[in-house]
Structure formats: C-alpha cells, structure tokens
Amino acid sequence: MVEPAAAPPENEIMEEKHIVRAYDKDLARLGSLVAEMGGRVEAQLGAAIEAVVRRDSAPAEQAIEDDARVDTLEREVEDQAIRLLALRQPMALDLRAAVAALKISHILERIGDYAANVAKRATVLNRLPPLAPAKAVARMGPPVRQMIKDALDAYADRDADKALAVWRRDAEVDELYDSLFREILTYMMEDARNITPGTHLLFMAKNIERIGDHATNVAEIVHYLARGAAIEAPRPKGDRTAYAVVEPASGRDAEG
Amino acid sequence: MVEPAAAPPENEIMEEKHIVRAYDKDLARLGSLVAEMGGRVEAQLGAAIEAVVRRDSAPAEQAIEDDARVDTLEREVEDQAIRLLALRQPMALDLRAAVAALKISHILERIGDYAANVAKRATVLNRLPPLAPAKAVARMGPPVRQMIKDALDAYADRDADKALAVWRRDAEVDELYDSLFREILTYMMEDARNITPGTHLLFMAKNIERIGDHATNVAEIVHYLARGAAIEAPRPKGDRTAYAVVEPASGRDAEG
Numbered sequence: 001m002v003e004p005a006a007a008p009p010e011n012e013i014m015e016e017k018h019i020v021r022a023y024d025k026d027l028a029r030l031g032s033l034v035a036e037m038g039g040r041v042e043a044q045l046g047a048a049i050e051a052v053v054r055r056d057s058a059p060a061e062q063a064i065e066d067d068a069r070v071d072t073l074e075r076e077v078e079d080q081a082i083r084l085l086a087l088r089q090p091m092a093l094d095l096r097a098a099v100a101a102l103k104i105s106h107i108l109e110r111i112g113d114y115a116a117n118v119a120k121r122a123t124v125l126n127r128l129p130p131l132a133p134a135k136a137v138a139r140m141g142p143p144v145r146q147m148i149k150d151a152l153d154a155y156a157d158r159d160a161d162k163a164l165a166v167w168r169r170d171a172e173v174d175e176l177y178d179s180l181f182r183e184i185l186t187y188m189m190e191d192a193r194n195i196t197p198g199t200h201l202l203f204m205a206k207n208i209e210r211i212g213d214h215a216t217n218v219a220e221i222v223h224y225l226a227r228g229a230a231i232e233a234p235r236p237k238g239d240r241t242a243y244a245v246v247e248p249a250s251g252r253d254a255e256g
Numbered sequence: 257m258v259e260p261a262a263a264p265p266e267n268e269i270m271e272e273k274h275i276v277r278a279y280d281k282d283l284a285r286l287g288s289l290v291a292e293m294g295g296r297v298e299a300q301l302g303a304a305i306e307a308v309v310r311r312d313s314a315p316a317e318q319a320i321e322d323d324a325r326v327d328t329l330e331r332e333v334e335d336q337a338i339r340l341l342a343l344r345q346p347m348a349l350d351l352r353a354a355v356a357a358l359k360i361s362h363i364l365e366r367i368g369d370y371a372a373n374v375a376k377r378a379t380v381l382n383r384l385p386p387l388a389p390a391k392a393v394a395r396m397g398p399p400v401r402q403m404i405k406d407a408l409d410a411y412a413d414r415d416a417d418k419a420l421a422v423w424r425r426d427a428e429v430d431e432l433y434d435s436l437f438r439e440i441l442t443y444m445m446e447d448a449r450n451i452t453p454g455t456h457l458l459f460m461a462k463n464i465e466r467i468g469d470h471a472t473n474v475a476e477i478v479h480y481l482a483r484g485a486a487i488e489a490p491r492p493k494g495d496r497t498a499y500a501v502v503e504p505a506s507g508r509d510a511e512g
Contacts, residue, residue, distance in 0.1 A: 078355070085341060086351050095342050099334070102355065106362060120498040128501070185455060189448040192504040195441055199458065203498075206459070242376035242459075245384070248448035 026084045027094065030101045031156065033080060037073045037108040038152035040066060042145050044115035045211060049141030051122040052134055052204075060126075063119035070112035077105035100225045104155065107214050107221075111148065114207040114214075121200040131197045133184045140176050140208045143169065147215035154219060160226035166219040167231055173212035174239040180205045185246040209239060282340045283350065286357045287412065289336060293329045293364040294408035296322060298401050300371035301467060305397030307378040308390055308460075316382075319375035326368035333361035356481045360411065363470050363477075367404065370463040370470075377456040387453040389440045396432050396464045399425070403471035410475060416482035422475040423487055429468035430495040436461045441502040465495060 044063040051060035081098045125134060147166050154162035181202065188198035216235070223231050300319040307316035337354045381390060403422050410418035437458065444454035472491070479487050 082351060082355060085355075095338060099338060099341075099358065102358065103362065106359065117498055124499055124501060185451055188444065188451050188455075192445040192448075195444050195451070195504065196500070196502050199441060199444075199455075200498075202455065202458075203462070242373055242456075243380055244452070245380060246452050248451065 023084075023094075026080070026087075027097060030077065030080050030084065030098065033073060033077045034101050034104055034108070035152060035156060037070060037077070037105055037112075038148060038155075040070050040073070041108050041111040041115055042148045042152075044070070044112055045118070045141060045145055045148070045208070048115050048119035048122055049138050049145075051119060052125065052138045052141075055126050055130065057123040057126045060119035060122040064116050067112050067116040070109055074105045074109040077101055096225060100155075100221050103221055104218050107217050111211050111214050114211050118204045118207050121204050124200055125197055128197045129193075131187060131194055131201065133180060133187055133198075133201055136180055136183065137201050137205045137208070140173065140180070140205060143176075144173055144208050144212045144215065147173070147212055148218075151215045151218040151222065154222045155225075158222070158226040160223045163219040163222040163226065164231060167216050167223070167235075170212050170216040170235075173209060177205050177209040177239060178241055178244075181241040181244060182246050185244075186249075189246070189248040206241075279340075279350075282336070282343075283353060286333065286336050286340065286354065289329060289333045290357050290360055290364070291408060291412060293326060293333070293361055293368075294404060294411075296326050296329070297364050297368040297371055298404045298408075300326070300368055301374070301397060301401050301404070301464075304371050304375035304378055305394050305401075307375060308381065308394045308397075311382050311386065313379040313382045316375035316378040320372050323368050323372040326365055330361045330365040333357055352481060356411075356477050359477055360474050363473050367467050367470050370467050374460045374463050377460050380456055381453055384453045385449075387443060387450055387457065389436060389443055389454075389457055392436055392439065393457050393461045393464070396429065396436070396461060399432075400429055400464050400468045400471065403429070403468055404474075407471045407474040407478065410478045411481075414478070414482040416479045419475040419478040419482065420487060423472050423479070423491075426468050426472040426491075429465060433461050433465040433495060434497055434500075437497040437500060438502050441500075442505075445502070445504040462497075 044066050047059035047063040047066075051057055051063070081102050084098055085095070125131070147169055150162060151166045153159070154166060184198050184201050184205070187194045220231055223229075300322050303315035303319040303322075307313055307319070337358050340354055341351070381387070403425055406418060407422045409415070410422060440454050440457050440461070443450045476487055479485075
C-alpha cells in the first residue's frame with residue numbers, strides 16, 4: 001500500500017488517467033477503422049472472385065459499389081490520425097503507430113481499387129464465352145484473401161511472426177501468377193477470339209498478384225511496428241513476367 | 257517603432273527565432289527530399305521511354321537500377337517527417353504539410369516502381385522484332401512526365417491552380433491509353449507472334465496511365481494543402497478499358 005500522503009493529489013491522478021484513457025481510445029479507434037477497411041477490401045476481392053467462379057456479375061457489381069466506402073474510410077483514418085497527432089502529441093512508439101495506420105490505410109485503399117478493377121473485368125468476362133484459365137485466375141483469390149486477413153490480424157495483435165509468415169507466402173502467389181501468365185498467353189495465341197478475354201484475365205491475375213504484394217507491404221509495416229526493425233531478408237522477387245517471352249506454337253501464323 | 261520596454265526580453269526573442277528557424281529548416285528539408293524523389297522518378301520514366309524510342313536498353317537498365325535510390329529516399333522522407341512530428345510537435349497546417357510529404361513520397365515510390373516496370377519490359381521489347389504501337393506507347397511518356405513535373409512544381413509553390421491544371425490533364429492521358437489499348441489488341445489479333453510484345457506494350461501503356469493517375473493524386477493532395485479543401489469536381493473517369501471488348505476482324509479464326 002502506498003502511503004496516502006506520498007501520492008499526488010486525487011484530482012491529478014484522475015486527470016492523468018483520463019488523458020491516458022482518451023488517448024488509448026483514440027488509438028483503438030484508429031485500429032478499428034483500419035480493421036474495418038481490411039475486412040471490406042478482403043470482402044471486395046472475395047466478391048470479385050465469386051463473380052468469376054459463378055459467372056454471375058451481381059457480386060462484382062457489389063464489389064465495385066463498395067469501393068466508395070473504402071475511400072471514405074481512408075479519409076476517416078487520415079482525419080483521425082491527424083487529430084491524434086495534433087491533440088495528443090504522441091511520442092516515439094505511438095507516433096510510429098499513427099504513421100503506420102496512415103500507411104496501411106493508404107495500402108488498403110489501393111487494394112480496394114485493384115479488387116474493384118478485378119470485379120469490373122469479371123462483368124466483361126461473364127458476357128463473353130467462357131475461357132478455361134478463368135478458373136485458374138479465380139484460384140489465386142483465396143490465398144491472397146488469406147494474406148490480407150493474416151496481415152490485418154498481425155496488425156491487430158502487433159504480431160511480428162505472423163507478419164513474417166504473410167511476407168514469406170508472397171513468393172507462392174508470384175509463382176502462381178507467373179505460370180498463369182504463360183498459360184493465358186498460350187490460349188491467346190491459339191485463337192484470336194481469346195485475345196479480349198485473355199487480356200482481361202491477364203490484368204485480373206496481375207491485379208491479384210499486386211494485392212498480394214500490398215498485403216506483403218502491410219506485413220513489413222507491422223513487423224517494423226512490432227519489432228522496431230525491418231525484415232532482414234531481401235524480399236523474394238517472385239514475379240518475373242515483366243521479362244517473359246512466350247512463343248506461339250510453330251505452324252500458326254508462321255507465314256505472317 | 258515598438259517601445260523597447262514593452263518587448264519581451266532579448267534572449268526570449270532569440271530563442272523563439274531559433275526554434276522557428278530550425279523548424280522551417282526541417283520543413284524545407286522535407287520539401288527538398290520530396291523534390292529530389294520527384295526529379296528522380298521523372299527521370300526514370302524518361303529513361304524507360306528513351307529505351308523504347310531508341311531501341312537501346314542501356315537507359316532502361318539505368319532506370320531499373322535507380323529505383324533503389326527512390327526507395328531509400330522514401331524512407332528518408334518518413335524518418336524526417338516522424339522526427340519533425342516528434343521533436344517539434346507542429347500544429348494545424350504544418351502537421352498537414354508533414355502528412356502530405358509522407359503521402360506524396362509514398363506515391364512517388366509507386367511511380368518509381370511503375371517506371372522501373374516499363375523499363376524492364378522495354379528491355380524485352382528491344383530483343384523482339386519491332387511492333388508498330390511501341391512508338392505510340394512512347395508518345396504517352398512526355399505528357400505524363402510533364403504531369404509529374406507540374407505536380408511537383410505545384411507542391412513546391414503550394415499552387416492550387418497549377419495542381420488543378422495537372423488534375424484536368426489526366427483525362428487526355430486516359431483517352432490516349434484507351435485508344436492504344438484497342439490498337440495493341442488489334443495487332444495481337446492479326447498475328448500470334450505479336451502477342452508477347454503486344455502484352456508487354458499493354459502493361460507498359462497501363463503503367464504509364466497509372467503514373468498519370470498517381471500524378472493526379474499528388475495534385476489532389478497539393479490542392480488540399482494549398483486551399484484547405486478538396487477539388488470539388490468529381491474526378492473524370494477516363495480509363496474505361498476495364499470494360500473494353502475488342503473483336504477480331506471477321507475471317508481470321510472464325511472457324512475455331
């Protein structure tokens with residue numbers, strides 16, 4: 001027991017407690033806005049993929065519509081972060097946390113844009129004859145959704161190990177994209193009527209791969225936030241399609 | 257003339273001046289880091305385009321290499337912004353300025369990535385037989401470079417009108433991209449051997465169009481910073497290629 005005479009006056013303790021509580025509340029509010037953004041962009045991607053799998057454009061239309069809410073949430077995160085920085089003048093770790101929230105919300109807004117773009121292209125694909133690699137593109141969806149979810153869980157728990165696990169999984173997604181890129185080009189070379197749907201599938205696959213990259217960026221921010229140090233290993237460079245050359249099968253168009 | 261007796265003591269004035277000067281110096285340093293990033297990503301894009309026009313991969317290799325320096329600069333901006341927020345506890349407008357620098361540096365880092373990707377694909381194109389739309393893709397370069405330059409000038413001068421002018425020019429770039437998208441697809445449909453270079457050109461054109469979008473994002477941030485209000489008009493949605501369907505000319509592959 002502390003001797004009552006040695007303690008600061010009751011009203012000072014109350015005031016300090018009050019400030020700390022208000023401050024924690026502000027940080028928690030920032031965290032829950034980011035979590036809401038994460039849940040929404042994850043759902044956007046899920047709906048876009050569902051539209052491809054079921055060849056039903058309704059979930060895609062929803063994903064496109066939902067993008068406005070994600071944009072609004074990004075502005076709310078920014079306003080909240082700036083209010084927190086201005087009113088509470090946080091120090092060191094809390095300052096890092098506020099800046100991390102700003103950065104993550106910006107990344108999530110980008111993910112929402114990519115998901116909406118996948119959804120738009122899904123509505124076009126659904127009006128064209130089915131193309132086989134569409135199913136394979138859809139298979140990129142679940143692992144990338146899981147990466148978003150795990151990155152956000154790592155953020156909520158400030159869990160550096162979980163963040164590192166997300167970061168490591170990006171190479172698989174890149175490999176999936178790499179093999180899909182070649183497969184889609186082969187379909188496009190077989191029949192000129194596959195070129196329009198094939199092009200949309202290429203951009204869809206690329207967008208999903210980019211979403212994986214962005215989830216990886218979130219993981220890097222979380223790792224830094226939790227450990228105060230960047231992930232030491234160099235980031236695996238999985239997507240090599242910028243350098244890819246796919247040749248048409250011999251025989252077709254060989255005279256041109 | 258102020259009555260000397262009414263003024264604060266000399267040493268207090270000196271101290272305040274000193275703080276203000278150190279603070280202005282920090283903000284100026286932040287501004288010059290952002291300007292350096294801007295100059296570098298603009299040069300990266302210029303080199304990538306030059307590699308396409310001259311069919312010489314040397315400038316492209318340089319653009320790819322330079323990306324690491326841009327990434328480093330982004331981290332420097334972040335460190336500097338956080339130091340400024342922590343040590344000087346800026347208020348209102350200066351807080352907005354620090355957050356704007358963070359956001360713009362993040363966007364410039366993305367622009368650098370896109371420019372490096374254009375450069376990588378240029379090195380592949382230069383190893384394949386020339387494809388006519390390459391020249392047209394290259395023509396997207398100068399107006400987009402100018403958008404980056406003007407957005408950064410607007411930032412340096414806190415010039416809302418200049419920012420608005422950049423913002424308005426994005427629709428032209430989107431239109432250029434839209435017509436190129438269709439042209440490239442037509443080439444791909446004419447000859448299967450055009451599909452690999454055509455695909456790289458599609459992604460290059462898309463990346464340059466995205467750089468234009470990002471320059472527009474910078475313009476929006478600058479407008480807000482200079483005027484304290486967002487640009488009121490809804491952003492023109494110029495790129496409609498996510499919904500594009502291009503049909504092969506009748507006759508070819510019509511039997512498949």
